[in-house]
Amino acid sequence: MRDLSDATLRGLGVLEIFGTAEYWSLKVKEPLPVDRKRQLSSVLGFERVQRRPEIDALRGVFLVWMTLTHLPTHLSDLVNEPFGFVSSAEGFVFLSALLVARLYIRQAAETGAALRTKLWKRALRIYSYHLMLLAFAFTMAAAFAELAHRLALINLLNFYLAHPFDAIVGSLLLIYCPPLLDILPMYVIFLLITPFLLPIAVHRGWKGILLASGSVWLLAQFGLRAWVHHVVVHVTALHIPLQDTGSFNLFAWQMVWVSGLCIGAAEGRSFRRPPRFAYQVSALICIFFVGVRHNWLGNHLTQQTLGLQLDKWQLGPLRLVNLIAFACVIYWSRKLLTRLFLIEPFIMLGKASLQVFCAHLAFVFVGLALLYGTVSQLHGFDAVGLVALTFVGLIFVALRKIRRERQIRTTTRPELTVDPAPHIHLGLTGD
Secondary structure: OOOHHHHHHHHEEEEEEOOOOOEEEEEEEEEEHHHHHOOOOOOHOOOOOOOOOHHHHHHHHHHHHHHHOOEEEEEEEEEEEEEOOOOOOHHHHHHHHHHHHHHHHHHHOOOOOHHHHHHHHHHHHHHHHHHHHHHHHHHHHHHHHHHHHOOOHHHHHHHHOOOHHHHHHHHOOOOOOOOOHHHHHHHHHHHHHHHHHHHHHHOOOOHHHHHHHHHHHHOOOOOHHHHHHHHHHHOOOOOOOOOOOOOOOHHHHHHHHHHHHHHHHHHOOOOOOOOOOHHHHHHOOOOOOOOHHHOOOOOOOOHHHHHHHOOOOOOOOHHHHHHHHHHHHHHHHHHHHHHHHHOOHHHHHHHHHHHHHHHHHHHHHHHHHHHHHHOEEEEEHHHHHHHHHHHHHHHHHHHHHHHHHHHHHHOOOOOOOOOOOOOOOOOHHHH
16 A cells, blocks of 8 residues: 555544554544545545456356255265365355455445445345245245155254244244255344444454454354353243254354455455465365365274364364365466356356345255155256256346346436446345
């Protein structure tokens, strides 16, 4: 960031600069008027962000990966964590947080109330999509499961079928989260707390936030979720078992979200990149975990023997190491990955990621409805037909959403003869 004179800093209300002139090292003396806040955000380097097609493509890759993992076919076995103990879920949470920070860090430097309003509106929109998915699951899916005796769907909705009132009330409060329907509630909760984190990061830095996030993750490894669940059950009188509150341990997974916010806020500004040897070490770590994942390293180094250290839902410590190493390798290989994946339909799917995500869950429910008895996967033409129909449907949903946005832009800004300025799409974080 460019050097700032003492007079400029005093005029902006900046008290002092610690170390290098990174934006998180700046301390604001008192709340600034809106016009001066805008001037401060400009000086700190918070310029308006432009669309990054490679990010859209990466979101599209994650959606394809997630869809193939969730569909009940043999492909699920092949794409379920083939690169070690990393999955599309971690990447999607991280990337969504990164996009939120890129889009809103400027507003966090200018005003707090407007930032809360916008992010909470996005959270409300995602919540509305979650309600639509719940309505589909509690009506059509549940009715078909009981009438046709589909064990896969019955096991998915067993608590609702046994305790419908508690399930409905608990789901509205984001307490009861059936399998597959526990990702959007996590995004809603993370978006609700983000407006409080970004202003703190702008004015006081990320160190305290990252330290607090790491502490909460550590407590999550020692039963914080179970203790909070006990308190919630006591307060609400909703006796929902812990396993029915969602697979994800939010107290652990918040660390992925906070890390994404930090990286997204620092993008394009002063950001200390790891030395080159760190990428080589990360590649070796990833190779080691790939060996553990596929049982290549003997009976003492397997997923079963390492247990909770590699647990996905708890985000165990060894899994966290694998995630950090994998992220470094992805960053190191970004040019190659851009050439491979900066193509359609990945970009198109990424632009409409919220709608595509919800649509993929509908197709997963269809796949589960086709299972009968104790059969756990579709085979042959049924499997091929389900996969083909799913991706045709997802592409249709993405095209429809993109065309509708173009029509809205044309209607609201008819005077423009060229495409309007690029606009960031947040996918699961709203838009």
